[in-house]
Amino acid sequence: MPSSQSVATVPRTLGVLMLDTRFPRPPGDIGNPASFDFPVRYAVVRGASPRRVVQDHDAALLRPFIEASRALVREGADAITTSCGFLILFQDALQDALGVPVWSSSLLLVAPLAAALPAGRSVGIVTVDAASLGPAHLRAAGASPETPIEGLAVGSAFQRCLLDDEPTLDFDAARRATVDAARTLMARRPDVAALVLECTNMPPYAAAVREATGLPVHDITTLLAGRFAARS
Secondary structure (H helix, E strand, O other): OOOOOOOOOOOOOEEEEEOOOOOOOOEOEOOOHHHOOOOEEEEEOOOOOHHHHHOOOOHHHHHHHHHHHHHHHHOOOOEEEEOOHHHHHHHHHHHHHOOOOEEOOHHHHHHHHHHHOOOOOEEEEEEOOOOOOOHHHHHHOOOOOOOOEEEOOOOOHHHHHHHHOOOOOOHHHHHHHHHHHHHHHHHHOOOEEEEEEOOOOOHHHHHHHHHHHOOOEEOHHHHHHHHOHHHO
16 A cells, blocks of 8 residues: 655756856855755856856857756756856757756846837846847847847956956945946836846845846846746
8 A cells, every 4th residue: 555654755956057167156146056945966167267158159168068968967957057148059059958958048038028018118138248248149048139238337346257257256346236237227228127137146136136226137046946946
């Protein structure tokens, strides 16, 4: 006879493909396991520096990312995500290579959020580097190439920390820089009715952005809460 006692289930595990970085990762950052209510397993893709991914769009990194993804799946990952929104360019290739769901970037939220807004209202994107986030990234996410984008101030301490992989981070300065970018976007595009933080290092400051703008703010952690956690 089957036992009437509930059978314990193994918690689902999220695999996270990490860039090769050293900068600090506070709670909320995708690289901090305390950011999640479910188990996570990390794999660092050696040589995948922020500048190679964000600014160079280095296609030679695709193979190492696929290999790291497969290793995570062999180790028990039930889905895959990444630590950089610019890896949306690898979304289809990663998904084709794996037998589990892949959510490479918070940019995957842009199209469904935009479809839910009234006519004349837009989703805005806040990114680490606006000059490097272009139509190819938006198309890879299924979003309109006309989606408004605002980046961190060029040369700001937060941007330098992330792109140059500096070992220290002023969290207050990072919060201010993220809020400033969101406010600049709203001033330039008053039609923006929801925000998506592209950068996976920005979720620690999402609450501050929400308070400063009064808008709904989405990021990689909200995407994963809605898609991965719902499957767990």
